[in-house]
Amino acid sequence: MPTENKPADxxxxxxxxxxxxxxxxxxxxxxxxxxxxxxxxxxGRRECTADEAKDQLLEALAQGKEVLPFGPxxxxxxxxxxxxxxxxxxxxxxxxxxxxSMEVAG
Numbered sequence: 001m002p003t004e005n006k007p008a009d010x011x012x013x014x015x016x017x018x019x020x021x022x023x024x025x026x027x028x029x030x031x032x033x034x035x036x037x038x039x040x041x042x043x044g045r046r047e048c049t050a051d052e053a054k055d056q057l058l059e060a061l062a063q064g065k066e067v068l069p070f071g072p073x074x075x076x077x078x079x080x081x082x083x084x085x086x087x088x089x090x091x092x093x094x095x096x097x098x099x100x101s102m103e104v105a106g
Contacts (some may be wrong), residue, residue, distance in 0.1 A: 021083040
């Protein structure tokens with residue numbers, strides 16, 4: 001009887017979360033003015049203009065940031081180009097009531 005080769009779960013028993021990031025150079029090179037408009041928010045939560053967004057991206061490059069996270073950066077985010085390595089999700093919390101309900105239902 002052949003045995004089935006099942007690779008180890010690369011995402012762990014509870015899963016793994018990865019966050020997306022933006023290539024600063026790619027955005028400067030490929031984004032149109034319409035795509036740049038509103039890419040960032042200025043003080044007072046106002047959407048930035050295309051020129052303001054371009055200035056922000058150029059400033060990020062001047063600071064050595066090759067990529068920017070979408071949303072707040074998680075611990076371990078690498079601005080130099082590798083982005084975020086991901087993190088394991090915490091195991092699901094099961095309370096005693098759920099366990100009793102499953103036993104009764106089963």
